[in-house]
Amino acid sequence: MTNDILVFAEVREGSFKRINAELVSAASVLVDKLGGVVHIAVLGGAVDGAVEEARSYATGKVYVVKSDVLDSYSTQGFASGLEAVLKECDPAIVLFGATAMGKDLSTRVAARARGSLMTDCTELDVEDGALKAKRPVYSGKAYADVITTKATIKMASLRPNIYPAAQKTGNLADVAEVSLPITLDQIGAMVKEIVVTSAGRKDVTEAEIIVAGGRSLKSEDNFKILEELADVLGASVGASRAAVDAGYAPHSRQVGQTGKVVNPKLYIACGISGAIQHLVGMRTSKVIVAINKDPNAPIFQHANYGIVGDLFEIVPIMTQQFKELLAS
Amino acid sequence: MKIGVLVKNVPDTETKIRLTADKQGIETQGVKYVMNTYDEFAVEEALKIRERLQDGTTVTAITLGPERVVETLRTALAMGADEAIHVDDPAFEGGDSLTNARIIARVVEPMGLDLILGGKQGIDYDAAQTCSALAEALGTAQALIAVELKWSEDNQSLEVRRRIEGGDEIVHVKLPAVISCEKGLNEPRYASLPGIMKAKKKEIKKVDLTGVGLDSAEVGASGSATRVVGYSPLSERPECRILEGEPVEIVKELVRALREDAKVL
Numbered sequence: 067m068t069n070d071i072l073v074f075a076e077v078r079e080g081s082f083k084r085i086n087a088e089l090v091s092a093a094s095v096l097v098d099k100l101g102g103v104v105h106i107a108v109l110g111g112a113v114d115g116a117v118e119e120a121r122s123y124a125t126g127k128v129y130v131v132k133s134d135v136l137d138s139y140s141t142q143g144f145a146s147g148l149e150a151v152l153k154e155c156d157p158a159i160v161l162f163g164a165t166a167m168g169k170d171l172s173t174r175v176a177a178r179a180r181g182s183l184m185t186d187c188t189e190l191d192v193e194d195g196a197l198k199a200k201r202p203v204y205s206g207k208a209y210a211d212v213i214t215t216k217a218t219i220k221m222a223s224l225r226p227n228i229y230p231a232a233q234k235t236g237n238l239a240d241v242a243e244v245s246l247p248i249t250l251d252q253i254g255a256m257v258k259e260i261v262v263t264s265a266g267r268k269d270v271t272e273a274e275i276i277v278a279g280g281r282s283l284k285s286e287d288n289f290k291i292l293e294e295l296a297d298v299l300g301a302s303v304g305a306s307r308a309a310v311d312a313g314y315a316p317h318s319r320q321v322g323q324t325g326k327v328v329n330p331k332l333y334i335a336c337g338i339s340g341a342i343q344h345l346v347g348m349r350t351s352k353v354i355v356a357i358n359k360d361p362n363a364p365i366f367q368h369a370n371y372g373i374v375g376d377l378f379e380i381v382p383i384m385t386q387q388f389k390e391l392l393a394s
Numbered sequence: 395m396k397i398g399v400l401v402k403n404v405p406d407t408e409t410k411i412r413l414t415a416d417k418q419g420i421e422t423q424g425v426k427y428v429m430n431t432y433d434e435f436a437v438e439e440a441l442k443i444r445e446r447l448q449d450g451t452t453v454t455a456i457t458l459g460p461e462r463v464v465e466t467l468r469t470a471l472a473m474g475a476d477e478a479i480h481v482d483d484p485a486f487e488g489g490d491s492l493t494n495a496r497i498i499a500r501v502v503e504p505m506g507l508d509l510i511l512g513g514k515q516g517i518d519y520d521a522a523q524t525c526s527a528l529a530e531a532l533g534t535a536q537a538l539i540a541v542e543l544k545w546s547e548d549n550q551s552l553e554v555r556r557r558i559e560g561g562d563e564i565v566h567v568k569l570p571a572v573i574s575c576e577k578g579l580n581e582p583r584y585a586s587l588p589g590i591m592k593a594k595k596k597e598i599k600k601v602d603l604t605g606v607g608l609d610s611a612e613v614g615a616s617g618s619a620t621r622v623v624g625y626s627p628l629s630e631r632p633e634c635r636i637l638e639g640e641p642v643e644i645v646k647e648l649v650r651a652l653r654e655d656a657k658v659l
Binding site for chain 1: 496
């Protein structure tokens with residue numbers, strides 16, 4: 067086994083996702099202690115653009131598995147390709163994004179390699195050859211400190227928006243082509259279509275700014291005032307479970323337990339009281355702004371800035387002022 | 395069709411998590427354990443398939459854990475599952491998800507299941523690994539975070555709609571397969587009173603270390619490649635600054651503070 071780290075690069079619609087550069091940044095800190103280099107694995111059908119992008123980040127090699135079989139994502143196809151890369155590259159650690167794709171693939175690959183896997187990590191470190199991680203448990207109500215205990219290959223998935231995106235190295239890494247050892251007929255599940263549900267808007271898990279609403283929005287229609295604010299800020303729109311259960315917003319936007327965990331720079335909670343189930347999903351946001359009529363709402367105990375007032379009055383003023391600010 | 399459903403007994407979502415003084419675990423006193431939220435969707439979906447097919451399809455609930463988890467098997471039986479299997483042995487203590495999935499694989503392999511359903515993750519350790527690791531151990535297809543299942547006419551394949559960032563993926567899946575379930579897939583039923591009474595009398599099959607045919611070194615803490623060394627509470631958030639005054643003035647100050655003090659704009 068080498069002292070190197072392999073980053074699995076997520077490529078969607080041919081483009082190299084931001085999380086990949088965040089993983090490189092996390093990997094750089096770890097390899098400094100291990101004394102190895104950072105390799106990147108790029109798998110897919112049409113991935114030439116992503117490979118070029120990866121070459122500007124890797125301090126080791128870019129391992130490429132290019133095949134028509136990987137045109138659409140399949141767990142078995144990608145796991146097989148990554149397994150072939152692992153044989154060539156023999157890294158100590160493999161990092162994935164804690165995304166739908168990263169989580170789908172990492173477990174399959176870790177199980178196959180008889181390695182270790184820590185999912186959804188928020189901190190990573192190495193000590194005496196072991197990989198150490200901090201990861202949220204009990205839906206984000208506490209953290210567990212986990213270490214690897216065996217010499218087998220170590221894998222982890224890292225939450226988005228925790229590490230800054232790495233700087234490009236200024237060089238272009240060498241490419242190593244690896245052939246795919248699986249054929250279409252050996253794959254039992256394959257993506258046949260992707261339905262975009264949040265056209266033009268980032269998913270809440272990937273957003274840097276989120277404007278979120280609770281049940282006090284009172285209707286699906288009223289969410290428009292949050293949409294308007296979000297448009298000005300280039301933000302995503304989130305919702306509390308109460309708002310989703312009332313039918314004001316789709317479940318894909320739900321933040322908190324039984325929804326998504328988010329980690330933006332700025333979270334603007336509008337008419338959200340701050341039930342524990344919601345707080346666990348957004349508490350790690352860098353800055354939280356709360357707008358609520360009730361001065362005793364628990365959300366204020368977690369916010370950096372609080373406005374006690376009517377969101378229907380405050381939010382449009384915010385939209386107006388941000389618009390003026392960002393236009394200037 | 396033979397369907398297996400993986401269920402887990404976890405602290406209720408309302409639970410306030412308090413760490414023990416030595417930070418090695420959580421205070422279990424007063425904690426109410428229930429069926430994992432996402433597993434309810436899995437049980438419901440299995441029952442719906444059985445009701446639709448009306449062909450002798452069976453639903454077997456499976457769990458791994460100490461004696462207390464039997465209650466969750468009873469819940470699955472009360473909802474309508476046909477059989478229940480409790481996988482338990484002192485040697486399994488301290489096992490991580492990948493290790494536990496290998497144990498479950500040994501239990502389900504001889505059953506020849508066509509479909510295995512589970513929750514998208516356990517709301518205790520939130521690892522979200524068991525379903526995928528089980529699919530790998532069994533060599534079957536997988537589809538995770540399912541919000542809709544559309545079956546083919548012969549019921550040998552299906553289209554799974556699964557949640558990804560910013561949208562859904564439609565995955566074509568051939569059986570046998572392992573599918574993990576997300577909120578939105580269905581509305582889980584409540585157990586009926588007769589169902590609860592019947593579930594109390596049903597036999598629960600036990601499988602231990604000998605039953606799974608593994609060596610004690612391959613299971614539990616000794617068989618696992620990860621170990622939890624401690625827990626820590628959430629970090630404190632800074633005190634909230636309540637902005638006061640006329641709405642326009644408040645917002646002006648907020649915008650300034652976000653830009654100049656917090657530097658997030």
